[in-house]
Amino acid sequence: MFVDVAKIHLKAGKGGDGAVAFRREKYEPSGGPDGGDGGDGGSIILQADEGIRTLMDFRYKRSYKAENGENGRNKKQYGKKGQDLILKVPVGTIVKDAETGKVIADIKEHNQQVLIVKGGKGGRGNAKFATPTRRAPRFAEPGRKGEERTVILELKLLADVGLVGFPNVGKSTILSILSDAKPKIANYHFTTLKPNLGVVRIDDEQSFVIADIPGLIEGAHKGAGLGLDFLRHVERTRVLVHVLDASGLEGRNPIEDFYKINDELFKYNEKLKEKKQIIVANKMDLPSSKEWLVKIKEEFEPKGYEVYPISAATREGIDRLKYAMWEMVKRIETNYETFDEEIDITVEEPKEDPIIVKKENGKFIVEGSFVERLLYSINFDDLESVRYFQKVIRDKGIVDKLIELGIEESDSVFICGHEFEFFQ
Numbered sequence: 001m002f003v004d005v006a007k008i009h010l011k012a013g014k015g016g017d018g019a020v021a022f023r024r025e026k027y028e029p030s031g032g033p034d035g036g037d038g039g040d041g042g043s044i045i046l047q048a049d050e051g052i053r054t055l056m057d058f059r060y061k062r063s064y065k066a067e068n069g070e071n072g073r074n075k076k077q078y079g080k081k082g083q084d085l086i087l088k089v090p091v092g093t094i095v096k097d098a099e100t101g102k103v104i105a106d107i108k109e110h111n112q113q114v115l116i117v118k119g120g121k122g123g124r125g126n127a128k129f130a131t132p133t134r135r136a137p138r139f140a141e142p143g144r145k146g147e148e149r150t151v152i153l154e155l156k157l158l159a160d161v162g163l164v165g166f167p168n169v170g171k172s173t174i175l176s177i178l179s180d181a182k183p184k185i186a187n188y189h190f191t192t193l194k195p196n197l198g199v200v201r202i203d204d205e206q207s208f209v210i211a212d213i214p215g216l217i218e219g220a221h222k223g224a225g226l227g228l229d230f231l232r233h234v235e236r237t238r239v240l241v242h243v244l245d246a247s248g249l250e251g252r253n254p255i256e257d258f259y260k261i262n263d264e265l266f267k268y269n270e271k272l273k274e275k276k277q278i279i280v281a282n283k284m285d286l287p288s289s290k291e292w293l294v295k296i297k298e299e300f301e302p303k304g305y306e307v308y309p310i311s312a313a314t315r316e317g318i319d320r321l322k323y324a325m326w327e328m329v330k331r332i333e334t335n336y337e338t339f340d341e342e343i344d345i346t347v348e349e350p351k352e353d354p355i356i357v358k359k360e361n362g363k364f365i366v367e368g369s370f371v372e373r374l375l376y377s378i379n380f381d382d383l384e385s386v387r388y389f390q391k392v393i394r395d396k397g398i399v400d401k402l403i404e405l406g407i408e409e410s411d412s413v414f415i416c417g418h419e420f421e422f423f424q
Contacts, residue, residue: 006058006153013041013082015143017118018128020379021074022136033137034076035040035126039069041119041146042082046095049088050110056152066117069143069324072125086408090155092236098150114150117167120144123377129388138382142373158328159197159211162237164265169245170282173312178322200322208329211237234265238332239276239325245291246281246296246309254281254292254417255299257277276328278306280321285311357401364402364413364422371398372416 001097016038044066064087070079095105095116105114123141130137163171179198196212213234234240242261244254258279265272279300281293289309295308308324310317355368374392379385393399402413402422411422 005155006055007062007150008058008153009063009148009150010044010117011063011065011148012043012117012119012146013068014145015039015041015081016069016071016079017142018073018125018140019074020125020126020138020140023075024211032135033126033130033198034074035140036072036075036077037079037125037128038072038122038143039079039081040122041069041143042066042084043115043119043146044085044087044117046093046107046114046116047086047088048091048093048107048110048112050091052088052090054090055093055155058153066119066146068146069119069122071143072122072140076125076127081122084119085256086113089153092155094154096152096154098152101128104151117147120146123349123373131273134384136387136389137384138379139377139385139388139418142376143371145369146263159237159327160208161210161239161241162234163212163241163243164234164261165243166245167259168250169243169257170312171212174243174280174282174310174318174321175210177312177315177318179210200325202323202326206326208326210325230334234272235269237275239278239328240272241280241321241325242246242264242277243280243282244296245283246292247286248288248292249282249283249286254296258300276332278308278324278328281307281309282312284309284316285314355396355398357398357405359405364405364407364411366393366398366402366413366415370396375416 018038019035021033021035023032044064064085066085067082068334068335069082072079089107091108091110091112093107094103095107095114096102097104105116107114111183121144123143126140128139128141129139163174165171175196175198178200198210199207200210201207226339242258244258245252246254248254279296281289283289284293293309300307306324308317308321309323332339355371358365358367371393374389378389380389407413407422409423412418413422
């Protein structure tokens with residue numbers, strides 16, 4: 001099975017906590033604060049690898065977590081940084097934020113790296129909180145949580161040439177002849193259940209990538225048949241080669257088939273109209289194809305299309321088609337643009353939750369990730385630590401806000417679920 005869409009959950013590592021420690025060296029019984037900072041948490045990075053063709057690995061594992069940073073230690077030793085987690089994805093992978101649907105990365109070059117979730121910052125040790133008036137702080141800062149995000153990986157094949165057409169017109173056979181690809185071939189509809197890629201060699205250092213896009217049917221742009229699963233693979237090809245069954249033996253009209261397929265393509269994405277197309281009249285070894293070829297040329301050549309009669313069965317006309325593809329690929333500048341959405345890179349530093357001060361059902365409540373971290377870092381058995389806590393909540397405007405809400409002496413205030421008595 002070809003897996004080209006995967007939804008995975010990514011969690012960066014938490015920063016290590018700062019240490020509370022004091023120097024206990026010989027002859028220095030009153031040594032100062034000595035706690036080191038915690039290490040930063042590991043981030044998660046996506047890296048393109050041209051050796052990977054599918055997102056199959058992400059089908060079996062859907063949750064990934066980077067390493068946490070180590071806690072700080074005494075003697076002002078910093079904790080070790082958490083190791084980054086590098087996940088390898090195919091070239092051509094688009095990364096979307098699952099919550100907003102925005103594209104946050106377009107990975108289209110080999111070894112390209114994109115940071116998706118950033119590790120949390122390590123907390124400061126108590127040595128960083130020493131001041132001339134606070135010489136022995138008995139508190140430290142906890143590490144911040146790492147960023148967490150659910151993303152959707154979507155693979156769009158980076159092929160130069162895409163073979164399109166109804167099922168059973170000979171696309172897979174043409175691919176197998178032109179390249180080293182070995183697609184499944186049989187005489188029934190929907191033989192190809194995944195896009196097959198092959199490399200077509202022209203000469204030394206001259207080659208191009210060709211993709212056999214699975215057969216489309218009417219209604220594909222609405223999801224009929226294998227529709228939407230594979231229409232996305234057409235978007236990044238530079239040239240479309242429209243393969244027609246010129247024999248008409250299945251009761252189909254190859255001219256009508258051309259317009260029906262294009263209608264599906266353009267309804268899916270109007271910008272596909274801008275792509276160059278050449279027409280291949282296949283199965284010319286069959287007697288009925290001669291008559292249809294005349295009609296196909298009369299219909300399309302006046303409209304600027306080049307028509308190449310071939311027989312995949314006998315290989316007649318294959319070399320001429322190969323070099324025609326190559327000449328067209330050379331003339332078109334490589335542009336692996338994502339046509340269906342505007343790139344919006346939204347990866348950034350984890351944002352601090354706002355401090356919430358409110359009165360609800362007669363209770364005064366203070367919440368927020370900053371306050372939670374502050375609370376976690378305080379040693380309430382130590383007077384200096386408590387004074388630091390009081391100073392910070394005043395500096396952040398929390399006390400002023402509580403007064404605005406009507407708090408009075410001895411009223412209870414709930415800070416991140418912990419009850420405190422309010423004093424001015």
